[in-house]
Amino acid sequence: MSWEQAWLAYHCVVNYEDASYFEAIYTLESGKIIDNALEELRLATNKMFGKSIAIERSMPQKGICLMLIEEISLNEAGYKIERKNNLIFLSANTQKGLLYAVFALLRLAACKVSLSDVHLVSVPDKEFRMLNHWDNMDGSIERGYSGNSFFFKDQKIEVNERTKDYARLLASIGINATVINNVNVRAEATDFITEPYLKQLRVLSDLFESYGVKLFLSLNYAACIDIGGITTADPLDKTVISWWEERMELVYQHIPTLGGFLVKADSEGRPGPFTYKRNQADGANMLARAIAPYQGIIIWRCFVYNCQQDWRDKKIDRARAAYDYFYDLDGEFLENVILQIKNGPIDFQVREPFMPLFGKLKKTNHMMEVQIAQEYTGQQIDLCYLIPWFKELLTSRTYCGEDKDTIADLLEGKCCNHKGRGIVAVANTGNDENWTGHDLAAANFYGFGRMAWDSKLSPEEIVKEWISQTFSDKREVVMVLTKLLMMSWPVYEKYTAPLGVGFMVTPSNHYGPNIDGYEYSKWGTYHRADHFGIGVDRSLKGTGYASLYNPPLAMQYEYADTCPDELLLFFHHVDYNHILHNGKTVLQHIYDTHFEGAKKVEEMLSMWEQLKESISPEKYERTLIRFQQQRNNAKEWCDQINSYFYRKSGIADQHQRPIY
Amino acid sequence: MSWEQAWLAYHCVVNYEDASYFEAIYTLESGKIIDNALEELRLATNKMFGKSIAIERSMPQKGICLMLIEEISLNEAGYKIERKNNLIFLSANTQKGLLYAVFALLRLAACKVSLSDVHLVSVPDKEFRMLNHWDNMDGSIERGYSGNSFFFKDQKIEVNERTKDYARLLASIGINATVINNVNVRAEATDFITEPYLKQLRVLSDLFESYGVKLFLSLNYAACIDIGGITTADPLDKTVISWWEERMELVYQHIPTLGGFLVKADSEGRPGPFTYKRNQADGANMLARAIAPYQGIIIWRCFVYNCQQDWRDKKIDRARAAYDYFYDLDGEFLENVILQIKNGPIDFQVREPFMPLFGKLKKTNHMMEVQIAQEYTGQQIDLCYLIPWFKELLTSRTYCGEDKDTIADLLEGKCCNHKGRGIVAVANTGNDENWTGHDLAAANFYGFGRMAWDSKLSPEEIVKEWISQTFSDKREVVMVLTKLLMMSWPVYEKYTAPLGVGFMVTPSNHYGPNIDGYEYSKWGTYHRADHFGIGVDRSLKGTGYASLYNPPLAMQYEYADTCPDELLLFFHHVDYNHILHNGKTVLQHIYDTHFEGAKKVEEMLSMWEQLKESISPEKYERTLIRFQQQRNNAKEWCDQINSYFYRKSGIADQHQRPIY
Incomplete structure (x- = not known):
C-alpha cells in the first residue's frame, strides 16, 4: 500500500x-x-x-x-x-x-x-507532547476514520518505511511520545509485555528514539490475571505486586528506552482497582512502584464513570465522575504517575466546559487529553479544524489563585506547583494513503503538534504553515483553505447539538444526528428536552457540578443569567423562550444556527470547488466527496434538530423556514 | 451439541x-x-x-x-x-x-x-403449510434468536439426527414444505444451484420427503450473473432465459423432488427485474417457465418497497408499496407462481391491518406470510404467543364480495377464484437445545403448524395440547401456562408502540424501545408525533392507503371515528386528547396501557415462579431468566414511552404515576 x-x-x-x-x-x-x-x-x-x-x-x-x-x-x-x-x-x-x-x-x-x-x-513549553493511538492488534482502529492501523496487522507488529515516515511526521512537529495501542487492551494486546512481542517492540522503540519519540504502551490492568495466572489483580496483594515487579524487570531488559504505560482502568467495562475495593491511587501506585527503577512512567486515565446510569435519575451526573473519583486523591499518587484528564467532563464534544480538575489538582502530576480523531466532531468526513477549540481551552482561566492561571500555564508547569506535565491527543491517523482520511483533517494532526510545542501560536498561523507545506503557497489556495479551516469548527457547532448540550448523535457509531439517541440510555449523556425547555441543571439545585470550579467560574456557571450562551444548556435547564445574551430565545437560536450551519456547509463546498484547478485531481476529488457528504450530513442535522424541537415545543420558526 | x-x-x-x-x-x-x-x-x-x-x-x-x-x-x-x-x-x-x-x-x-x-x-384446509428459515451458510440466522443454524455450519450443509428430528417436528404438526436458507441469498448460498451443493441437498430432500415435507430453496435472482457469468439478469433477455432453463434442468436432475424456489427480488438491496425496467411478473414468470417442466413452483415475495425514503415526505407511504407494485399485475403471473404476501403492509408488527392485496387479488396464486421469529415482538426473550393474533387475521373479513370472505377462506381457496394457496411462517428455530431459545416460544412453532392445518382451531385449545405434550398434563401447569401464553400478546401490545402505530424499536437490532429510532430515517416507518398529536394520516387526505381496501373496510378505516381503536394511529394522525371508543383520550390510553402492560409482566413473572416445583430445574431457570429480562424490558418500554409523550405533549397523567 x-x-x-x-x-x-x-x-x-x-x-x-x-x-x-x-x-x-x-x-x-x-x-x-x-x-x-x-x-x-x-x-x-x-x-x-x-x-x-x-x-x-x-x-x-x-x-x-x-x-x-x-x-x-x-x-x-x-x-x-x-x-x-x-x-x-x-x-x-x-x-x-x-x-x-x-x-x-x-x-x-x-x-x-x-x-x-x-x-x-x-523551546517547547510542555514537557509531554503525546499521541494516543487506539489501534488494535487485528489492524482495526477504535474510532478510527482513516483506514486500518499501520502498526498492527493480523495480530503482528509492523515496523517498516511507513512507521519511519510516521516518526518523521511526529518529530517534524515536536511530538515526543506516543502510545501505539488501544487503551482498551483486548485479546492479544495483553501479551505485549511477554517476550515475543517485547523483541519486536524494541525495534520500534529504537526507531522512534532516533526521531526523539518515546514509545509508551497501553497496559491491561488485569494482565496479572490474564497472563500471570494469578486469581486477583488487587493492587495491595503481595503476589500481584511481585508479579508486576518481575514483569517490569523483564520489560525493561528488552526495551530499556520504553517511556512507560498508559492505563485505562475501571472504565467502560475495563478492570481496575475498584473491583477490589481499592482506590485509583492504589492501582496506579502499585504499577508505578514496579516501574520506578527504570525511570518508567504510569499514565493513568481519569475517564472513570458509571456507564450503567439510570436515565430516570436526575441527581447522578456523569460530568462529576472524574472529579469525584480523583479530587480527594490529590497528593496520593507517586511522582512517576501522571493523570491523563480529558479536556472536558463528558467526552470530546464540540463544546464542553473544561474539566474542573484543572486548577484544582495541586499535588498530582497531570496532563490534558484532547481528541483529534473527531469521534463526535465529524469523523474526518465533516471538516472540523479543532485547533481554535484547543486554543480556547488553553487560554481558559482556571482561577487556581496564582498569577498565571490558564490551562496552558498549568500544562506548561507554570502554576499549581508545576504539576502540569503536558498534552495528549487521541490520534487521527490510519493507513489511508493520505494518513487522515480527509486530506484537510491532517491539519488537526499538524496543528496539535505545533500547539503542543507552543501554546502561544495562533490557529491561523499554524494552518497557513500547514497549507503551504501540504498544498501550495499560492495566495488563493492559502486564503481559501485558511478560511475553510478556520470557519469549520464554529460551523460544525452550529449544525449539531446546540448550546453545549452535547451528544444527540447516533448511538454506537457516533456519526450523524439522533436527538434522543442517548436520552433514555445508561450512558449518562442527556439533554432532558421536554415540551417546555431543555438542558441539564448542573447548578446547586441540580447536580451541583458547576460548584466544582474555582469560585469566579463556579459563580458564573451557577446562574443561567451569567453562564456563557455557548454552555447554557450544559449547565442549565431553561425554557425555550429563555433570552440568550445575544437577544434571541433559545429556540429561535437553535433554528437560526441550524439553518445557518447547513447553509455555511454549502458555502464550504463551493469554496472547495473554487480550488479545483489548484489542487491535484486525486486530492481534489476525494476531498470533494467528503464535502458532499458533509453537506448531506449538515442538512440531516439541521432538519432533524429543527423538526425535533418544533414538534416538541409547538413553537414556530419566526422566519417560517421549512421544518418538518 | x-x-x-x-x-x-x-x-x-x-x-x-x-x-x-x-x-x-x-x-x-x-x-x-x-x-x-x-x-x-x-x-x-x-x-x-x-x-x-x-x-x-x-x-x-x-x-x-x-x-x-x-x-x-x-x-x-x-x-x-x-x-x-x-x-x-x-x-x-x-x-x-x-x-x-x-x-x-x-x-x-x-x-x-x-x-x-x-x-x-x-383434512388440512390449506394446500401449503410452510416454513421459511433465514439461515445463512456461515451458520448465522438473520433475525434468529435461538442460536445458530442446524442446517448450515462453516459454509456446509448438515444432514444428521437433528435434521431428522426437525422433519419429525414438522410432520407432527402437518407442515408440508420448508425453505431452509435465508431469502437474502448472499455469498455461497448463491451456489446452491451448482453441483457440489445439489448432491448434498438431495440427501436432505430425501429425508424431508420421508416425512412428507417438500424442500424449497431461496434463490438469488442475479445468479445468472454471479455464477452464470452473464452480464445481465434482464428476465426478457434470451441468454438469461436459456441459462435458467439449463440450470433448472440440472437442478431437477439432481433433486427431482424439489418443491421449487423462493425469491426476494428488488427488496432491501436485493437485485430484481426493476433493475432492467421490467416488472415483477416478468421476473417471476421467467423463472416459472424454466421450472415448469419439473412441476416446480416459484414463490415470489411481495416485500418490495423503497427503503431510501425521505422522512420529510409525508405523501410517500411504504404501506402502499406491495399493493402498488402487485395489484395491477393481477393475472399476469403464470400458474406455477405463488405470491408470498406478508400479513401486514409494514413488517410483522405486534398490530397491523392486514395487507389489502388479500381480497383484491383474484387471478394470481398467493399465500400469506407471518413471522413466528418474533423479530418485533420480543425476540424470544419477551413471551408473545402469536397464535391469537394469527387467528384474528385469519378471521378478518376481506369483503371480497363473495359468500366466504375471511382471510382463512381465502388461504383455503374458498373465495377469490381459489387463488389462495396457504400460509407461510418465518421460522423461530435454531440449534439451541430447546430449539426456540425461550421454551415457551415453541408454542408459536407448534401453534403455527396446527393453525396452518386447521384455521378453526382455537389458540387456547392449541396451547393446551402443546403444554400437555411439552411439559405435563398436570392441571395447575396447564392452567397457569395457558393463562400466561394467552395473555402474552395483548400484554406485549400494551407496553410497546401504541394503537397500531408500530416500530419505536431500537434500529437494526429491533429489540427494546427507541421511540424516535426510525422517525428521521429512510425506512418509511414513522409515527409523526409532535406536540399536538400522533399517527400517520393514511386517509384520502393523507397517503390514501385506507382506500385500497374493499369498500366496507375502506370506509371504516378512512375516518378516525369509525376506525378501530387498536389501529387508530396506523390510519390517522389525531390529537392527544382525541377520545377513543373506550372513552379515554389517546394520551391517557397510552399512559394507562403502558403502566398496565409493565405491571402485567410482573404478574407473568410471578405466575412462572408458581411453577417452580412442576417444571424441570433447567427449563425453569432458563425461562425464569427470560421472564426477568422481559420485566426489565417492559419497564423500559413503559417508562420511555410515557416519558417521551409526557415530555412532548406537556399533558400529565391523570393518576400522577411516575413519569420522567
Missing part, C-alpha cells in the same frame, strides 16, 4: 531567495538522531530545490551549520536558528534539539520565510 | 385407560414414510407407556391398524381415526396421511383423550 508524505511532501519551492543556503551542511556531531536530521535535510533540499546538499567536514563558505551548545534556557529540546554571514546556524543542547531545528528550518523554507534576518529561538 | 425433543418428548403417561391399544400395530403398507410412522409409534409407546409395540402381519386382537383407503374427501393428506371393537383404525389416501394420523393419535394419547368414542376426521 502506498502513502503520501502529508506536510513533509517538500514541494518544489521556486524563486526562494534563500535557496542558496541549501548547498552545504557542516556538523561535527554524529549519531542516529543527527543522521536522521541530515537525511531529512538532504531529502528536502533535493525535492524543494532540485539539488543535492553536501555534508562538509569543514565550515563551508555558505551553508547550514548544526552545532551542539550548552545553554540552559534551551532545555533538552529547544533550539536556535540564526544567520551569521553566509551561514545559518542551528544550535541546541541535544541532538534532538538539532533535529527539531532542521524541521523548523525546512518549514521556514517551505513557507518562503526570508532567512536574512532569521533569529528564531524555540 | 445435544438437544431436546420439544413437544415430541413423549413423557410418561400414567393412568391412561386406553394405553392398552398401544400393544400392536398392523399394516400392509411399506415404504419410507410408513417406516417413519411405525418408528414414531414404537418410540412414543416406549416412552409414554414403557412398553414395546409389536408390528403384526395379521390383524391383532387389540391394537392399531394403519390402512390406505380411497376416499376423495380426505384428499392427499387427510386422515381418519376410528375405533372398531378393540382396534383403532388410522386410514388415509396416502402414506403421508397415515403419518399425520399417527402423530394425531400420539397427540390424543399425550393429552389422555379417551379413544373409546374416537371418530376423528381431519
Whole structure:
C-alpha cells in the first residue's frame, strides 16, 4: 500500500531567495538522531530545490551549520536558528534539539520565510507532547476514520518505511511520545509485555528514539490475571505486586528506552482497582512502584464513570465522575504517575466546559487529553479544524489563585506547583494513503503538534504553515483553505447539538444526528428536552457540578443569567423562550444556527470547488466527496434538530423556514 | 451439541385407560414414510407407556391398524381415526396421511383423550403449510434468536439426527414444505444451484420427503450473473432465459423432488427485474417457465418497497408499496407462481391491518406470510404467543364480495377464484437445545403448524395440547401456562408502540424501545408525533392507503371515528386528547396501557415462579431468566414511552404515576 508524505511532501519551492543556503551542511556531531536530521535535510533540499546538499567536514563558505551548545534556557529540546554571514546556524543542547531545528528550518523554507534576518529561538513549553493511538492488534482502529492501523496487522507488529515516515511526521512537529495501542487492551494486546512481542517492540522503540519519540504502551490492568495466572489483580496483594515487579524487570531488559504505560482502568467495562475495593491511587501506585527503577512512567486515565446510569435519575451526573473519583486523591499518587484528564467532563464534544480538575489538582502530576480523531466532531468526513477549540481551552482561566492561571500555564508547569506535565491527543491517523482520511483533517494532526510545542501560536498561523507545506503557497489556495479551516469548527457547532448540550448523535457509531439517541440510555449523556425547555441543571439545585470550579467560574456557571450562551444548556435547564445574551430565545437560536450551519456547509463546498484547478485531481476529488457528504450530513442535522424541537415545543420558526 | 425433543418428548403417561391399544400395530403398507410412522409409534409407546409395540402381519386382537383407503374427501393428506371393537383404525389416501394420523393419535394419547368414542376426521384446509428459515451458510440466522443454524455450519450443509428430528417436528404438526436458507441469498448460498451443493441437498430432500415435507430453496435472482457469468439478469433477455432453463434442468436432475424456489427480488438491496425496467411478473414468470417442466413452483415475495425514503415526505407511504407494485399485475403471473404476501403492509408488527392485496387479488396464486421469529415482538426473550393474533387475521373479513370472505377462506381457496394457496411462517428455530431459545416460544412453532392445518382451531385449545405434550398434563401447569401464553400478546401490545402505530424499536437490532429510532430515517416507518398529536394520516387526505381496501373496510378505516381503536394511529394522525371508543383520550390510553402492560409482566413473572416445583430445574431457570429480562424490558418500554409523550405533549397523567 502506498502513502503520501502529508506536510513533509517538500514541494518544489521556486524563486526562494534563500535557496542558496541549501548547498552545504557542516556538523561535527554524529549519531542516529543527527543522521536522521541530515537525511531529512538532504531529502528536502533535493525535492524543494532540485539539488543535492553536501555534508562538509569543514565550515563551508555558505551553508547550514548544526552545532551542539550548552545553554540552559534551551532545555533538552529547544533550539536556535540564526544567520551569521553566509551561514545559518542551528544550535541546541541535544541532538534532538538539532533535529527539531532542521524541521523548523525546512518549514521556514517551505513557507518562503526570508532567512536574512532569521533569529528564531524555540523551546517547547510542555514537557509531554503525546499521541494516543487506539489501534488494535487485528489492524482495526477504535474510532478510527482513516483506514486500518499501520502498526498492527493480523495480530503482528509492523515496523517498516511507513512507521519511519510516521516518526518523521511526529518529530517534524515536536511530538515526543506516543502510545501505539488501544487503551482498551483486548485479546492479544495483553501479551505485549511477554517476550515475543517485547523483541519486536524494541525495534520500534529504537526507531522512534532516533526521531526523539518515546514509545509508551497501553497496559491491561488485569494482565496479572490474564497472563500471570494469578486469581486477583488487587493492587495491595503481595503476589500481584511481585508479579508486576518481575514483569517490569523483564520489560525493561528488552526495551530499556520504553517511556512507560498508559492505563485505562475501571472504565467502560475495563478492570481496575475498584473491583477490589481499592482506590485509583492504589492501582496506579502499585504499577508505578514496579516501574520506578527504570525511570518508567504510569499514565493513568481519569475517564472513570458509571456507564450503567439510570436515565430516570436526575441527581447522578456523569460530568462529576472524574472529579469525584480523583479530587480527594490529590497528593496520593507517586511522582512517576501522571493523570491523563480529558479536556472536558463528558467526552470530546464540540463544546464542553473544561474539566474542573484543572486548577484544582495541586499535588498530582497531570496532563490534558484532547481528541483529534473527531469521534463526535465529524469523523474526518465533516471538516472540523479543532485547533481554535484547543486554543480556547488553553487560554481558559482556571482561577487556581496564582498569577498565571490558564490551562496552558498549568500544562506548561507554570502554576499549581508545576504539576502540569503536558498534552495528549487521541490520534487521527490510519493507513489511508493520505494518513487522515480527509486530506484537510491532517491539519488537526499538524496543528496539535505545533500547539503542543507552543501554546502561544495562533490557529491561523499554524494552518497557513500547514497549507503551504501540504498544498501550495499560492495566495488563493492559502486564503481559501485558511478560511475553510478556520470557519469549520464554529460551523460544525452550529449544525449539531446546540448550546453545549452535547451528544444527540447516533448511538454506537457516533456519526450523524439522533436527538434522543442517548436520552433514555445508561450512558449518562442527556439533554432532558421536554415540551417546555431543555438542558441539564448542573447548578446547586441540580447536580451541583458547576460548584466544582474555582469560585469566579463556579459563580458564573451557577446562574443561567451569567453562564456563557455557548454552555447554557450544559449547565442549565431553561425554557425555550429563555433570552440568550445575544437577544434571541433559545429556540429561535437553535433554528437560526441550524439553518445557518447547513447553509455555511454549502458555502464550504463551493469554496472547495473554487480550488479545483489548484489542487491535484486525486486530492481534489476525494476531498470533494467528503464535502458532499458533509453537506448531506449538515442538512440531516439541521432538519432533524429543527423538526425535533418544533414538534416538541409547538413553537414556530419566526422566519417560517421549512421544518418538518 | 445435544438437544431436546420439544413437544415430541413423549413423557410418561400414567393412568391412561386406553394405553392398552398401544400393544400392536398392523399394516400392509411399506415404504419410507410408513417406516417413519411405525418408528414414531414404537418410540412414543416406549416412552409414554414403557412398553414395546409389536408390528403384526395379521390383524391383532387389540391394537392399531394403519390402512390406505380411497376416499376423495380426505384428499392427499387427510386422515381418519376410528375405533372398531378393540382396534383403532388410522386410514388415509396416502402414506403421508397415515403419518399425520399417527402423530394425531400420539397427540390424543399425550393429552389422555379417551379413544373409546374416537371418530376423528381431519383434512388440512390449506394446500401449503410452510416454513421459511433465514439461515445463512456461515451458520448465522438473520433475525434468529435461538442460536445458530442446524442446517448450515462453516459454509456446509448438515444432514444428521437433528435434521431428522426437525422433519419429525414438522410432520407432527402437518407442515408440508420448508425453505431452509435465508431469502437474502448472499455469498455461497448463491451456489446452491451448482453441483457440489445439489448432491448434498438431495440427501436432505430425501429425508424431508420421508416425512412428507417438500424442500424449497431461496434463490438469488442475479445468479445468472454471479455464477452464470452473464452480464445481465434482464428476465426478457434470451441468454438469461436459456441459462435458467439449463440450470433448472440440472437442478431437477439432481433433486427431482424439489418443491421449487423462493425469491426476494428488488427488496432491501436485493437485485430484481426493476433493475432492467421490467416488472415483477416478468421476473417471476421467467423463472416459472424454466421450472415448469419439473412441476416446480416459484414463490415470489411481495416485500418490495423503497427503503431510501425521505422522512420529510409525508405523501410517500411504504404501506402502499406491495399493493402498488402487485395489484395491477393481477393475472399476469403464470400458474406455477405463488405470491408470498406478508400479513401486514409494514413488517410483522405486534398490530397491523392486514395487507389489502388479500381480497383484491383474484387471478394470481398467493399465500400469506407471518413471522413466528418474533423479530418485533420480543425476540424470544419477551413471551408473545402469536397464535391469537394469527387467528384474528385469519378471521378478518376481506369483503371480497363473495359468500366466504375471511382471510382463512381465502388461504383455503374458498373465495377469490381459489387463488389462495396457504400460509407461510418465518421460522423461530435454531440449534439451541430447546430449539426456540425461550421454551415457551415453541408454542408459536407448534401453534403455527396446527393453525396452518386447521384455521378453526382455537389458540387456547392449541396451547393446551402443546403444554400437555411439552411439559405435563398436570392441571395447575396447564392452567397457569395457558393463562400466561394467552395473555402474552395483548400484554406485549400494551407496553410497546401504541394503537397500531408500530416500530419505536431500537434500529437494526429491533429489540427494546427507541421511540424516535426510525422517525428521521429512510425506512418509511414513522409515527409523526409532535406536540399536538400522533399517527400517520393514511386517509384520502393523507397517503390514501385506507382506500385500497374493499369498500366496507375502506370506509371504516378512512375516518378516525369509525376506525378501530387498536389501529387508530396506523390510519390517522389525531390529537392527544382525541377520545377513543373506550372513552379515554389517546394520551391517557397510552399512559394507562403502558403502566398496565409493565405491571402485567410482573404478574407473568410471578405466575412462572408458581411453577417452580412442576417444571424441570433447567427449563425453569432458563425461562425464569427470560421472564426477568422481559420485566426489565417492559419497564423500559413503559417508562420511555410515557416519558417521551409526557415530555412532548406537556399533558400529565391523570393518576400522577411516575413519569420522567
